Amino acid sequence: xxxxxxxxxxxxxxxxxxxxxxxxxxxxxxxxxxxxxxxxxxxxxxxxxxxxxxxxxxxxxxxxxxxxxxxxxxxxxxxxxxxxxxxxxxxxxxxxxxxxxxxxxxxxxxxxxxxxxxxxxxxxxxxxxxxxxxxxxxxxxxxxxxxxxxxxxxxxxxxxxxxxxxxxxxxxxxxxxxxxxxxxxxxxxxxxxxxxxxxxxxxxxxxxxxxxxxxxxxxxxxxxxxxxxxxxxxxxxxxxxxxxxxxxxxxxxxxxxxxxxxxxxxxxxxxxxxxxxxxxxxxxxxxxxxxxxxxxxxxxxxxxxxxxxxxxxxxxxxxxxxxxxxxxxxxxxxxxxxxxxxxxxxxxxxxxxxxxxxxxxxxxxxxxxxxxxxxxxxxxxxxxxx
Numbered sequence: 001x002x003x004x005x006x007x008x009x010x011x012x013x014x015x016x017x018x019x020x021x022x023x024x025x026x027x028x029x030x031x032x033x034x035x036x037x038x039x040x041x042x043x044x045x046x047x048x049x050x051x052x053x054x055x056x057x058x059x060x061x062x063x064x065x066x067x068x069x070x071x072x073x074x075x076x077x078x079x080x081x082x083x084x085x086x087x088x089x090x091x092x093x094x095x096x097x098x099x100x101x102x103x104x105x106x107x108x109x110x111x112x113x114x115x116x117x118x119x120x121x122x123x124x125x126x127x128x129x130x131x132x133x134x135x136x137x138x139x140x141x142x143x144x145x146x147x148x149x150x151x152x153x154x155x156x157x158x159x160x161x162x163x164x165x166x167x168x169x170x171x172x173x174x175x176x177x178x179x180x181x182x183x184x185x186x187x188x189x190x191x192x193x194x195x196x197x198x199x200x201x202x203x204x205x206x207x208x209x210x211x212x213x214x215x216x217x218x219x220x221x222x223x224x225x226x227x228x229x230x231x232x233x234x235x236x237x238x239x240x241x242x243x244x245x246x247x248x249x250x251x252x253x254x255x256x257x258x259x260x261x262x263x264x265x266x267x268x269x270x271x272x273x274x275x276x277x278x279x280x281x282x283x284x285x286x287x288x289x290x291x292x293x294x295x296x297x298x299x300x301x302x303x304x305x306x307x308x309x310x311x312x313x314x315x316x317x318x319x320x321x322x323x324x325x326x327x328x329x330x331x332x333x334x335x336x337x338x339x340x341x342x343x344x345x346x347x348x349x350x351x352x353x354x355x356x357x358x359x360x361x362x363x364x365x366x367x368x369x370x371x372x373x374x375x376x377x378x379x380x381x382x383x384x385x386x
Contacts, residue, residue, distance in 0.1 A: 006032065006061045006070060007103040007135075009118070009127050012081075013052040014096045018165060020081055021057060024097050025169045027077045027363075030198040032070060033063035038167065039130035042160035047124065051094045055163065058102070058130035067104045071114050074099040080363055102127065106141045117142060125156040172252050173199045174373045175294035177244065179259035182299035183329050184321060185309035190356060191299065191365070192257035198366075204243045204256035207235055215317035217270075225270040229279060233263045237286050244291055260290050265332040269325070295344050297369070298337065302351045303327060337379070346372045349383040361386075 008028070012020040021041070029035050037060040043053050063070065081097035102118045109116040117140060121127050131138070132147040139146050145153070180195070182188040189205060196203040213228040240260055267279050301309070303323045310318050337345055348365055355361040361384060368382045 003033075003062050003064060004105045004107075005036075005103070006063045006101070006105075007131075008059050008061065008074070009056065009100040009102050009130070010059065011054045011056045011098045011100075011126065012096055013046060013054040014094050015082065017055040018167065020096050021055060022167050022169050024077055024081050024099065025059065025167060026171065027080060028059065028061060028074075028099075029169065029171045031073050031077065032065060033061045035169075035171070036060040036062055037134050039133050041163045041165050041167065042126060042129055043163050044126040044158050044160040046094075047126070047156075047158070049093065054126060056126045056130060056160065057167075058127070058134060060134070067101070067107065067109055067114060067116060068111075070101060070104070074101065076359065080360055100127075102131070103138075103141075108141055122150050122153070123155055125151070125154055125158050126160050128154055128156075129160045170370055173201060173255075174370070175253060177254045177256075177291065177293045178295045178297065179256050179293035180297045180299065181257075181259055181262060181333065183301065183306055183326055183333070184318065185306040185313070185326075186299045186301045187309065187350070187355070188299050189257045191362070192255055194362065195366070196255040199253065199255075201253040201255045202243065204239065204254060206256075206258040207239065211235070218317045218320055221270060225267075226275050226279070229263065229267040229270060230282075232266070233260075233279070233283060233286070236260050236263060237290065240290055256293075259293060259296060260287060261336060265336055266329065268332050269328045292343060295346060295369070295373075296340075298333060298345065298347045300330075300347055300349045300351065303330075305351055340379075343378070345379040347379075347381040349381065352386055353384050355384075 010021060010024055012024075014020075025035065025038070039058040042056045044056060045053055065073070078097045078099055083095050083097050100118050101114070101116055102121060104116045107116060118127075121131070121140065122143060128147060128151045132151050136148050137146045140150065143150065178195075178201075180188050180192045192205070193203065195201070211228070211231055213224050213231055217224040217228045236258065237260060240256070243256075244254060264280065264283055267276055267283075271279055303326050306326050307321075307323060310321060337347070346369065348368060350361075350365070353361040353364075355365060364384050368384065372380050372382070
């Protein structure tokens with residue numbers, strides 16, 4: 001699909017306005033496309049109602065999405081930034097975030113729920129001033145005038161002033177390699193996929209569904225535990241060796257939904273002492289060549305939630321999994337984490353949220369990851385609250 005030039009207007013007049021704009025820009029960058037230009041921040045009085053002063057900016061984004069998709073995503077971002085439902089939050093009220101589609105290339109769109117160019121551009125100086133700053137000669141496709149001309153003809157007598165402020169936005173992951181772990185049914189693969197997509201990262205997923213021993217193991221654990229763990233070890237080693245060695249010019253980082261140490265955690269639970277001793281020797285020989293992740297994330301969910309998730313996703317061979325087995329796996333992860341002195345570890349307790357149904361919780365998880373990076377803690381536990 002052709003890349004389009006999307007120009008948006010952002011405004012906020014509630015709460016921490018700098019943080020509101022930074023959060024919106026981060027979300028726009030992840031969900032719409034690469035940010036090309038950002039205007040200065042302009043302060044202006046509320047228009048047509050008695051309210052706080054607004055901070056406004058204009059931003060240009062390159063996007064592959066359609067105008068309708070952009071509209072839906074910007075409305076979602078407004079909510080994630082704290083805006084109330086638009087059925088309640090009418091046009092002229094204080095708000096944490098307002099995002100308007102100003103231009104979409106030079107297209108003219110007149111739908112019931114979407115008009116492009118925005119029909120109020122020529123009447124609002126808080127839109128025209130930042131537009132004039134970064135696009136003085138851009139011609140309005142309907143009015144056939146550039147922004148300098150539109151400013152001179154504007155009926156709005158307010159003159160927005162530039163605020164001396166720099167917006168800091170997080171558009172890239174501050175790590176080269178992130179491993180995301182968790183118990184069976186914790187949601188690690190779902191989270192990893194979305195995380196990698198949002199930050200243009202190389203995605204490495206465990207190929208467990210291709211393992212022929214897995215269904216047999218759940219039916220007869222004693223008989224198939226050793227071949228299952230050996231096959232997993234070989235596959236994980238091969239996959240991580242290949243994927244971490246291959247540099248991708250178009251990806252900024254690698255995000256995996258497992259780390260090779262998972263092999264020791266599960267095998268400790270499933271194998272006999274003699275089998276585990278042999279397995280560990282083989283593991284230690286192979287492991288020395290695998291790089292450690294810059295950040296190791298463990299997603300914690302309590303056993304009750306895990307069992308609900310396992311039942312919901314409906315894999316037939318998993319339905320016989322018992323609570324005590326999940327408890328043993330969790331204890332294995334905790335024992336592993338306690339012994340790691342040089343591994344950067346973040347434990348996210350997500351037992352009380354559903355980040356799939358509620359995007360705001362997914363955003364809270366990302367916020368926790370970036371906050372952890374700034375604190376430089378080697379091991380941290382954070383609970384994601386409702």
